[in-house]
Amino acid sequence: MRSFCIWFLVAGLLVLHQDNWFWTDSTLVFGFMPVGLLYHAVISFAAACLWFAAILLIWPSGVDQAASSDDPSQNKNQEAAET
Amino acid sequence: MDRGFGEQFGELIIISGYLLLLLCLGLAASRLFRGTRKDYLLASHSIGPFLLLMSLFGTTMTAFALVGSSGEAFKVGIGVYGMLASSSGIIHSLCFFLIGIKLWSLGRRHGYTTQIQFFRDRLESDRIGLLLFPILVGLVIPYLLIGVIASGTVIQTMTSGAFPELFATSNPATSGGVPNWLGSLATCLVVLIYVFFGGMRGTAWANAFQTIVFMVLGILAFHVIATQLGGEATLLENLRKVTSAVPENKLTRMEMSKMRFFTYLLVPLSVGMFPHLFQHWLTARSAGSFKLPVVAHPIFIMIVWVPCVLIGIWATSSLIPEKPPLPSNPNAILPFLVKTQTGPLLGGLLAAGILAAIMSSLDSQFLCLGTIFSNDMVTHYYGREKVSDRGQILLARIFIVAIVAITYLLSLFPQRGVFNLGVWCFSGFASLFPLVFAALYWKRLSKAGAYAAILTTIIVWSVLFFLSDFGANREYAVVIGWGGMTYETMPVATIFLCSLVAMIVVSLCSKPPSEQTVAKFFSVSSPLQGGLQMEGKSPTIEES
Numbered sequence: 001m002r003s004f005c006i007w008f009l010v011a012g013l014l015v016l017h018q019d020n021w022f023w024t025d026s027t028l029v030f031g032f033m034p035v036g037l038l039y040h041a042v043i044s045f046a047a048a049c050l051w052f053a054a055i056l057l058i059w060p061s062g063v064d065q066a067a068s069s070d071d072p073s074q075n076k077n078q079e080a081a082e083t
Numbered sequence: 084m085d086r087g088f089g090e091q092f093g094e095l096i097i098i099s100g101y102l103l104l105l106l107c108l109g110l111a112a113s114r115l116f117r118g119t120r121k122d123y124l125l126a127s128h129s130i131g132p133f134l135l136l137m138s139l140f141g142t143t144m145t146a147f148a149l150v151g152s153s154g155e156a157f158k159v160g161i162g163v164y165g166m167l168a169s170s171s172g173i174i175h176s177l178c179f180f181l182i183g184i185k186l187w188s189l190g191r192r193h194g195y196t197t198q199i200q201f202f203r204d205r206l207e208s209d210r211i212g213l214l215l216f217p218i219l220v221g222l223v224i225p226y227l228l229i230g231v232i233a234s235g236t237v238i239q240t241m242t243s244g245a246f247p248e249l250f251a252t253s254n255p256a257t258s259g260g261v262p263n264w265l266g267s268l269a270t271c272l273v274v275l276i277y278v279f280f281g282g283m284r285g286t287a288w289a290n291a292f293q294t295i296v297f298m299v300l301g302i303l304a305f306h307v308i309a310t311q312l313g314g315e316a317t318l319l320e321n322l323r324k325v326t327s328a329v330p331e332n333k334l335t336r337m338e339m340s341k342m343r344f345f346t347y348l349l350v351p352l353s354v355g356m357f358p359h360l361f362q363h364w365l366t367a368r369s370a371g372s373f374k375l376p377v378v379a380h381p382i383f384i385m386i387v388w389v390p391c392v393l394i395g396i397w398a399t400s401s402l403i404p405e406k407p408p409l410p411s412n413p414n415a416i417l418p419f420l421v422k423t424q425t426g427p428l429l430g431g432l433l434a435a436g437i438l439a440a441i442m443s444s445l446d447s448q449f450l451c452l453g454t455i456f457s458n459d460m461v462t463h464y465y466g467r468e469k470v471s472d473r474g475q476i477l478l479a480r481i482f483i484v485a486i487v488a489i490t491y492l493l494s495l496f497p498q499r500g501v502f503n504l505g506v507w508c509f510s511g512f513a514s515l516f517p518l519v520f521a522a523l524y525w526k527r528l529s530k531a532g533a534y535a536a537i538l539t540t541i542i543v544w545s546v547l548f549f550l551s552d553f554g555a556n557r558e559y560a561v562v563i564g565w566g567g568m569t570y571e572t573m574p575v576a577t578i579f580l581c582s583l584v585a586m587i588v589v590s591l592c593s594k595p596p597s598e599q600t601v602a603k604f605f606s607v608s609s610p611l612q613g614g615l616q617m618e619g620k621s622p623t624i625e626e627s
Contacts, residue, residue, distance in 0.1 A: 010173070010177065013173055014173060014348065017165065017169060017170060017173065017348065018341070018344070018345050019165070020341060022335075023335065023336050023337070023341070024335050024336070024337045025335060026331045026334040026335050028323075028326055028327065028334070030319075030323075031319075031322075031323040031326075031327070032319070032322035032323045032325075032326040032327075033326070034161050034326070034334040034335070034396075036161050036162070036165070036334070036335060036336060037161040037164055037389065037392060037393075039165075040164050040165040040168070040169040041164070041169070041385050041389055043165075043169040043172070043173070044168065044169045044172040044381045044382065044384060044385040045381070045382065045385065047169070047172040047173045047176065047381040048172070048176075048378055048379065048380075048381040048382045051176045051180065051377045051378050051380075051381070052378045054180060054377070055180075055374045055377060055378065059374075060184060060185075060370070063184060063185075063188045063370040064188075064369050064370050064371070066188055066192065068191065068192075
């Protein structure tokens with residue numbers, strides 16, 4: 001369920017990225033920030049929040065252990081690298 | 084015309100000082116060199132979260148991030164942020180999370196240094212390296228050229244007037260400046276020296292330092308230019324005054340095609356296939372080192388791009404002085420504003436910041452190409468057991484010198500459309516994204532399917548590149564008719580789709596990979612048991 005929620009939100013963020021609603025809006029927020037630019041800056045911030053949630057909720061478990069569980073018989077590259 | 088020493092040579096002295104500082108940093112990093120190939124190429128997998136963040140960000144933010152973003156905003160307005168920056172904030176982190184962590188884990192487990200090693204093993208094909216090698220190198224070279232040429236342009240613009248008689252030109256914006264060929268040469272030599280001696284550790288250190296430099300100085304440039312153009316008492320008043328003088332078409336995306344904007348989303352997927360990022364991912368100390376880059380990358384992009392886009396649109400405002408006239412080349416807008424709106428000290432520092440952004444990408448690309456040449460071609464075919472560890476380091480260094488020399492020589496030829504080539508390079512890498520994704524998540528990906536994907540990418544890319552007048556037509560788009568309407572799409576959408584379809588169809592119609600390979604890359608103990616999981620199941624698309 002956690003995975004589904006995160007990937008659903010990522011897809012949602014990609015949909016929100018196509019902001020047709022501010023396409024021709026030249027409003028200056030706070031008197032200096034074009035609303036279309038502010039919207040996409042918020043998208044960047046939302047992306048950071050979403051990826052923070054992703055590492056909290058769906059961080060792949062056991063990757064470090066798997067990375068160190070080497071099988072030398074399968075692996076000539078490793079031998080060469082360690083020479 | 085008498086000018087003070089500081090005014091005449093200020094920028095030049097600061098730029099020279101900055102380049103010397105970088106050399107010292109690279110040489111300091113080389114003192115920690117352990118003498119092994121793994122240390123030279125992968126910093127012995129010792130890079131922690133902060134250095135990984137800075138080196139990944141510094142590497143992905145090329146000359147285009149500072150110079151190109153302001154130039155594009157000057158031409159097309161604020162839409163450039165959504166098209167290139169916010170999309171990258173989502174997609175780059177997605178690639179780090181889905182591709183980077185898994186490749187790091189597989190690389191650690193099986194001792195990979197380059198992408199080609201991984202694909203040779205995963206696809207059970209030695210010859211896949213021969214096919215991928217020219218493609219990866221061919222797509223990286225124009226990317227390198229952009230950096231080398233941009234560095235020459237920046238140095239010439241920023242030092243204009245320093246040598247009015249020695250380096251006089253017809254263009255007042257560059258006359259008397261250190262010529263392009265000399266600026267590019269100095270940049271190449273500095274990067275070469277710290278990469279040559281420092282290897283991946285020197286590159287990571289230099290990237291971290293340079294990323295801090297260009298972020299801090301970028302914000303400083305934003306503040307100073309706003310103050311100079313606005314002339315009011317506070318920053319907020321200046322921002323309001325300058326932005327309100329910008330034409331309406333630059334404050335919106337009214338001149339931008341919605342479908343092109345949408346299909347541009349595919350371009351940042353190129354990060355998943357960049358060979359230099361693969362090598363950076365492998366330097367991570369642990370999987371946990373990826374957490375900070377995944378989260379902070381979109382914020383860092385925002386910190387760099389928002390000020391640059393605003394500076395770009397300000398250059399279209401009525402507050403820009405008529406003299407000296409704005410440069411015709413949009414990529415010279417930022418250096419020009421820095422030069423004309425700030426003093427020599429700040430101008431020199433800001434020039435160093437722009438060079439920092441350029442060099443932090445060049446170093447990784449030089450190192451990566453040197454690694455690919457020595458590792459995947461010479462050592463692989465000559466026989467790894469016949470070349471000692473030190474011999475492999477020497478080979479990598481020789482190839483790095485050769486690549487720097489070739490890139491520099493290529494940069495001396497007229498490169499009218501080289502900046503236009505950037506998006507074509509990214510499109511090529513992005514169209515190979517299905518291959519790396521399937522290699523990690525789809526057990527059924529076969530050798531034939533991979534060949535089909537690569538060959539389709541080359542063929543469709545070449546046809547569209549030809550139709551775009553070899554990249555010279557910047558407005559080239561693939562027009563699609565649907566329901567009586569026509570839609571302009573970025574070429575990457577067509578190439579990506581063709582590559583994806585060819586890979587799936589041919590994989591399903593050909594012999595699947597051996598059980599041994601599937602077990603090696605998708606077994607229970609393999610690192611491919613995380614990231615893209617649905618309800619705790621295997622992350623692979625096809626269940627075993």
